[in-house]
Amino acid sequence: MNFAPVPSAVMEGLSFYDTYILLGHEQPDADCLCSQLGLADFLKKTGKNVHILAAKPFDRPETLSLESLFESDWNALNPDEKTLLVLLDLSDIKRTGFPAKELDKLPRMVIDHHDSGKAEGDYRYVDPHSPSTTLLVQRIWAEAGMEPDRETCNILFFGFATDTGFFRHLEDKTDEVFNAVADLVRGGASPNRTFRQISAGRTLGTRRLMGRIMERSRFYCKDKVLISWEDPKDREELGTGERDSDKLYEMLQSIEGCEAVVLLRMENDNKCIVGLRSNNDIDVGRIASALGGGGHKKAAGAASEGSMDKVKARILALFEEQLYQLNFPLGKQNGF
Ligand SMILES: [Mn+2]
Structure with missing residues (x-):
């Protein structure tokens, strides 16, 4: 299927460094966490060291099962000059829940679908027309000519489904999105299982x-x-x-x-x-x-x-x- 292209500078940034620290926003939602997980898997498969960080505790019930997959201690990391910080689902370094002063020392990539943030980042992949950050990550996989495995298909679909209110927020001219979802379902994502994961477990x-x-x-x-x-x-x-x-x-x-x-x-x-x-x-x-x-x-x-x-x-x-x-x-x- 034809995905929208990813800027070549972004693809270069994703291959140039040795270590990548992936970070989302405070009170992370599933799109934020799942785009981190989806990109982490991509980077690991290309031989990179990856850390995924998130501010804890998570407070959205549908995200609780993901909490143990994330690190939360910035001081345990020792970033060197070949480390890139990647912000996903936000562009403002002050909204990560981690010390902005420390983060600011590192070269930075922003992967986001919000357009209201400042134009920050050495590498920017910001598409306000994308319904989720996970779709941007899916495009990165496609741009590299790689296919996510079953688990990552499920993860990417999970993030996409939460940010689109299970497709309800999608408007017209979204054929790329449906084709992308078809790829995820072909790869093993289950809409029914994902819906139950999103909606179950409420008190x-x-x-x-x-x-x-x-x-x-x-x-x-x-x-x-x-x-x-x-x-x-x-x-x-x-x-x-x-x-x-x-x-x-x-x-x-x-x-x-x-x-x-x-x-x-x-x-x-x-x-x-x-x-x-x-x-x-x-x-x-x-x-x-x-x-x-x-x-x-x-x-x-x-x-x-x-x-x-x-x-x-x-x-x-x-x-x-x-x-x-x-x-x-x-x-x-x-x-x-
Ligand atoms: Mn999002």
């Missing part, structure tokens, strides 16, 4: 937390933007910090009239993790960027300082501004 507490968040959801901006929240008290009472965000967004985004969803997760009285989703034209990536975070047009996030009321007011102002620019039929200009 009753996570469902009750979802119930609370659903109950609290309110429409703002002339019934276009749904906002809800959770705080540390919820997590204490329900014994869970996990809320199955994908399902929650799905339920909220399917409500009549909803253009965007905002979930506020208070970490403490003064820190809030903001999750954003858009159904159509609203660019939540822009809103996340204004809050110091990042992401895509339709899915983005940020960590924001301040009380929930303050963060919420700031978010509403950003939505108001963008809805006004988009010329939404909102009646009065200040009719929020």
Whole structure:
């Protein structure tokens, strides 16, 4: 099958060094971890020394089975001049959970499908049109004329399936993606097994937390933007910090009239993790960027300082501004 080409400088970077340290973002998701694993296998098969690092503990249930495969002690590594640092699924060296000052000493490659980060890295393979970082790794295998084995096919499919909401987030003109998936399934990946791996193992507490968040959801901006929240008290009472965000967004985004969803997760009285989703034209990536975070047009996030009321007011102002620019039929200009 024909994959989109990988920049030749990137392929050269993946063969030039002796040792590779692969790193993703904090609170890693399956796309981040699986693209690390898929690239690690590729590099090992070409005779390289590889370290895969991730900030622990993992907090997403579908990723727990992968935790033992990752190292987490930066000090145990002794990078030399023939070591390349590869960031996967992020481009910002400050978001790895490891000391940026140390990481900054090494030459760096960025492999990512987010476009809101700064243009960092000595080697860059950034394609915001790719639905997952695992697809970029799959292209690297193809570019080298190599085929991943059954285990790596499963891993690459796992990452792809989580980032695409099991294909639901894919839009038109994605034939390369389906051909790539066909290759993975031919190589041994099982959609059914992967779906069970992604969705199983939730506690009753996570469902009750979802119930609370659903109950609290309110429409703002002339019934276009749904906002809800959770705080540390919820997590204490329900014994869970996990809320199955994908399902929650799905339920909220399917409500009549909803253009965007905002979930506020208070970490403490003064820190809030903001999750954003858009159904159509609203660019939540822009809103996340204004809050110091990042992401895509339709899915983005940020960590924001301040009380929930303050963060919420700031978010509403950003939505108001963008809805006004988009010329939404909102009646009065200040009719929020
Ligand atoms: Mn990703």
